[in-house]
Structures are given as C-alpha cells and as structure tokens.
Amino acid sequence: MHSLQGILIVVATSLFSEVNAECQVSDVLPIVSVFNTSERLWYYQVNSTSATQLDTCIFFGFISINQSDYYSWQNESYSPTVNFSERCHGRFINGTREKYGAMSLACGDDPDLEHPFEEMELMYTEPTCSVFFSKYLDNPNWTIACKVYVTDSAVKGGPTENCTKYFNSTCRGSTAVFYDQRCKQEHITNHKLK
Numbered sequence: 001m002h003s004l005q006g007i008l009i010v011v012a013t014s015l016f017s018e019v020n021a022e023c024q025v026s027d028v029l030p031i032v033s034v035f036n037t038s039e040r041l042w043y044y045q046v047n048s049t050s051a052t053q054l055d056t057c058i059f060f061g062f063i064s065i066n067q068s069d070y071y072s073w074q075n076e077s078y079s080p081t082v083n084f085s086e087r088c089h090g091r092f093i094n095g096t097r098e099k100y101g102a103m104s105l106a107c108g109d110d111p112d113l114e115h116p117f118e119e120m121e122l123m124y125t126e127p128t129c130s131v132f133f134s135k136y137l138d139n140p141n142w143t144i145a146c147k148v149y150v151t152d153s154a155v156k157g158g159p160t161e162n163c164t165k166y167f168n169s170t171c172r173g174s175t176a177v178f179y180d181q182r183c184k185q186e187h188i189t190n191h192k193l194k
Contacts, residue, residue: 028067029092029101031122034130035070038062040152042183044159047146048173057183059152060088068092074107077183087111095121097133104137120147123170128154129163131170146171155179 035041043058056078063071070090077083089111090103100122106113117138123146124131134145148159148167158179159167167175 029094030099030125031092031095031101031103032065032067032070034122034125034149035060035062035072035090035103036065037151040075040155041149042152042155042179044148044150044155044179045167045175045177046148047167047171047175048143056178057180058178059183060149063087070103089113090120091116093119097121098123100125124163124166126160126163127151129159131163131167146173150179152184155184156181 040059058076061073072088075085086107088107090105095102102121104116105118106116119135120132128151132147134147136142
C-alpha cells in the first residue's frame with residue numbers, strides 16, 4: 001500500500017509540477033487589508049462636502065470579503081430615531097495614483113456593480129486609519145473627495161497623528177467631521193447594528 005502511495009505522489013508531482021501551492025499574498029491589493037476586518041469602519045471626516053446636516057453617523061459593517069470582492073452594510077444614522085441601512089458590494093481594482101488599489105462600490109437593495117456609484121482609491125493606510133480619494137461616478141461634476149475611515153477600536157481617539165498629517169497635507173478644502181462620540185452610543189442603544 002505504501003508503495004502505491006509513493007508512486008501516486010511521484011506521478012502527481014510530475015504531472016502538476018507547474019502548480020504553485022504557495023499563497024500569492026503579493027497579488028492581494030493593500031486595500032483588501034483595510035476592509036478585511038469585522039470591526040466597523042467609521043466614515044470619520046471629509047475635506048469638503050455639500051451636506052447641510054453634519055450630524056450623520058456612517059459606518060461599514062462587514063459581511064464577507066475575498067481577494068476581489070467586499071460585501072458589507074452601510075449604516076447611516078441621522079438622529080436617534082432616523083436610521084438607514086443598505087447592502088453594499090465593492091469590487092477591488094488597481095488604483096491609478098498609488099499602488100494600494102481602489103474599490104468600485106454599489107449599494108442598495110440589489111447592489112449592481114455594472115453601475116457603481118462610487119470609486120474609492122486608497123491613498124494612505126495604517127492599521128486603524130485610512131485615507132481615500134473618493135469619486136462619485138453618478139455625478140461627474142463633483143470634485144474628488146478625500147475621506148478618512150477609522151476602525152471601531154480606534155474611533156474614540158480619532159485619526160492617528162500620521163493619518164491626520166497625510167490628510168492635512170494632501171486634501172484641500174475645509175474639513176467636515178461626521179463622527180462624534182454620540183455615533184457609537186446611538187448605534188449601541190438603538191440596536192441598529194448590521
């Protein structure tokens with residue numbers, strides 16, 4: 001029996017010598033690591049906005065991820081009684097400015113990546129804070145926004161010093177901060193977590 005197993009191993013090795021059994025980690029874009037977390041990713045701040053109500057709390061809630069796709073809930077809270085949640089599907093793509101990658105994003109009842117509404121390109125990242133250039137595809141007249149996302153475990157302290165330095169040196173316009181301490185508490189007390 002052991003002789004037969006040895007023969008099968010030799011045959012299999014010679015037939016499939018071109019197969020590389022090692023994981024090609026270098027093929028995975030760095031942006032995948034940003035979203036590969038079960039923590040909420042809070043939309044913390046932006047460099048410019050047309051929003052008239054800045055007391056909005058927004059975060060991504062993880063569903064699943066692989067090397068090319070990200071599935072999540074986008075949860076928004078406008079007041080203690082007004083909450084909104086929708087499914088999102090992101091597709092990771094190569095970026096144009098940096099080598100960190102980008103993500104085309106579609107959200108709604110049936111997220112359609114044939115018609116994504118936003119493209120987020122990762123420009124800077126560290127374990128708890130990331131900066132994206134965000135382009136809204138459904139309105140080409142809007143300028144590219146600079147968005148900061150912070151993980152749930154670090155959101156109380158806000159963006160890190162280096163993340164803030166990158167944002168301030170790269171992103172023009174006046175900063176609008178969406179997140180405040182009330183955001184996390186509201187989502188806990190209202191049980192609106194997805």
